[in-house]
Amino acid sequence: MQRDQLEKILKDFSRCSIAVLGDVMLDEFCWGKVDRISPEAPVPIVQVKTETWRPGGAANVASNLVALGAKAHIFGIVGDDGAGRRLSEALIDEKIGISGLVIDSGRRTSVKTRILGQNQQMIRVDRENTESIDYERQKSILTLMLDMADELDGIIVSDYAKGVVVEDLFKEVVSRFRKLGKFIAVDPKLKNFPMYKKPTIITPNTKEAESTLGRIFESEEDVMKGGTDLLKNSGSDAILITRSEHGMSLFEKGKAPITIPTRAIKVFDVTGAGDTVIGTFSLGLAAGCSMQQAAEIANLAAGVVVGIVGTAVATKEQVLEHYDLSISHSKSAIIA
Numbered sequence: 292m293q294r295d296q297l298e299k300i301l302k303d304f305s306r307c308s309i310a311v312l313g314d315v316m317l318d319e320f321c322w323g324k325v326d327r328i329s330p331e332a333p334v335p336i337v338q339v340k341t342e343t344w345r346p347g348g349a350a351n352v353a354s355n356l357v358a359l360g361a362k363a364h365i366f367g368i369v370g371d372d373g374a375g376r377r378l379s380e381a382l383i384d385e386k387i388g389i390s391g392l393v394i395d396s397g398r399r400t401s402v403k404t405r406i407l408g409q410n411q412q413m414i415r416v417d418r419e420n421t422e423s424i425d426y427e428r429q430k431s432i433l434t435l436m437l438d439m440a441d442e443l444d445g446i447i448v449s450d451y452a453k454g455v456v457v458e459d460l461f462k463e464v465v466s467r468f469r470k471l472g473k474f475i476a477v478d479p480k481l482k483n484f485p486m487y488k489k490p491t492i493i494t495p496n497t498k499e500a501e502s503t504l505g506r507i508f509e510s511e512e513d514v515m516k517g518g519t520d521l522l523k524n525s526g527s528d529a530i531l532i533t534r535s536e537h538g539m540s541l542f543e544k545g546k547a548p549i550t551i552p553t554r555a556i557k558v559f560d561v562t563g564a565g566d567t568v569i570g571t572f573s574l575g576l577a578a579g580c581s582m583q584q585a586a587e588i589a590n591l592a593a594g595v596v597v598g599i600v601g602t603a604v605a606t607k608e609q610v611l612e613h614y615d616l617s618i619s620h621s622k623s624a625i626i627a
Contacts, residue, residue, distance in 0.1 A: 292587050297614060300578055300588065301359070301607040307577035308362040308442050309570075310391070312432070312464065313349030313449030313456055313478075315367040316401035316419070317378045320344070325408035337408040346381050347403055349449035351604070352478070353387045355570035358604035359592075361577070364439060366391030366432050367455050368424060374400035391435045393428055401453055421453050429460040437467060444577035445474035447569055448490070452480040461486055474576050477527075478569040492529040492582070494569050495521070500532050511550075518542035529582055533568055533593075541586045549583055551590050567596045567605055591617070 323339040346354050349367055356363035365387055369375035371394050378400060382389050401419035405412050424432075432455075436446070446468050450456040465475050465488070475490035484503045487493055500517050501507055508514045514532065521530045522542045530542040538553040571592040575585025588610070595605035595613045605613075 292584065294611070294614060297588065297591075298611060300575065300580060300584070301610060303578040304574045304607065305360040307356075307444050307574050308364070309356055309445055309447060309573055309577060310364045310366055310436060310439065310443050311349050311353045311356070311447045311449055312366045312391075312436065313352070313447075314401065314451035314453035315346070315350040315365060315369060315378065315392070315455075316348035316403055316451070316453070317374045317381075318345045318347030318351070319402055319404040321404065321406045322410075323406075323408055325413075335408060335413060337406050337413055339406075344377055344381060346378060346385065346387070348401065348451050348453070349447075349455075350378065350382060350387070352447055352449045352566040352570045353382070354385055355567050355592075355604045356574060357385050357387055358606050359571065359574055359610075360607055361574055362388070362442075364388035364391055364443070366436055368393050368395050368398060368428060368432075370394070370398050370400040371396040372400055374402045391432065391439070393431050393435075395424075395428060398422075419453060423454045423457045424460075426459075429457065429463075433460060433463050433467075436464065440468065440471055440473070443468075443473055445476065445491075445573055447573050448475065448477045449566065449569070450478060450480040450483055452482050456480075456483060456486075458486040462488075465490055474573070476569055476573045476576070478565055487525055487527070489526040491527065491576075492531060492572070493521070493525055493527050494531045494533060494565070494572065496533045496565065497535065497537075500530075514540055514550075515548050518548055531568075531572065531582075531586055531589075533565065539568070539586060539590055541582060543582055549586075551583075551586055553590065553594065564593050564597050567592050567603075571605070571610075 320343045321339045322341040323337040325335045353363035353365045398420050404416040477490045477493045532540045538551045540550045542548045568589045572585045572589040592605040595609045596603040
């Protein structure tokens with residue numbers, strides 16, 4: 292892809308509007324320094340200096356969409372608690388639509404707390420409920436989504452297996468919105484993979500693809516066979532397997548598989564990289580790109596966020612800058 296073509300596509304993101312359905316959560320980061328070991332146990336003592344909070348889980352997908360200039364609307368569940376209010380405020384600050392958030396007083400807001408010392412994650416603490424939401428909550432979410440259908444280009448299903456993405460709701464979303472001509476992109480969770488039938492695209496990583504098929508990819512041929520089998524089994528239009536340092540492989544109905552080499556230059560933290568991939572890929576589809584073009588842009592955006600410690604997003608400017616750096620890096624490698 293040429294730079295001027297990339298620039299035009301990124302500019303078109305500003306006219307896109309996408310719904311994100313899934314498990315929203317609050318990401319809490321405690322930043323500090325480590326200079327001694329606890330006398331109580333052989334563990335480091337982190338002296339916390341700063342605390343920050345960000346939308347996490349499905350909400351981080353929405354953050355990625357907004358960072359790239361698009362409109363995002365989040366649909367999910369939060370508790371009637373301080374974390375839920377903090378998360379809602381953070382989403383509003385980022386100009387993410389929250390009319391699709393359903394408040395459930397019997398459920399706590401999911402919070403993931405990461406303790407970091409010298410910019411290295413020491414431990415993560417999760418506070419959450421993972422029970423499946425009931426029929427009434429499913430109905431509320433679906434109704435809110437359908438009320439907004441005319442404004443949307445497509446739906447991202449961001450499943451973290453915390454109970455929001457359940458089979459009945461998923462089937463209804465796919466059936467209703469595909470009939471309306473909207474794409475459905477799924478960022479999967481292994482335990483729920485059997486339910487993902489007939490969306491537009493599913494974006495598993497290598498481990499998820501292997502586990503779903505019950506076999507290890509020991510060669511490139513194994514990856515090609517695996518992606519083809521997932522495509523057939525799911526009834527989806529496409530499968531995009533993200534493969535870490537091996538880039539990503541795209542499988543489309545009626546087309547030969549394509550592998551796109553990684554554009555990452557430095558890798559510090561893969562937290563949230565999957566959110567960036569599916570968000571950017573979906574914006575590519577909404578902007579009229581082919582799936583291959585959308586995958587190439589998603590690959591660039593992922594290369595940005597893995598070079599940042601903590602949950603991060605990529606802006607249009609950063610994607611363009613990374614494109615330039617990756618081209619320069621490739622030329623230097625060839626010369627060397």
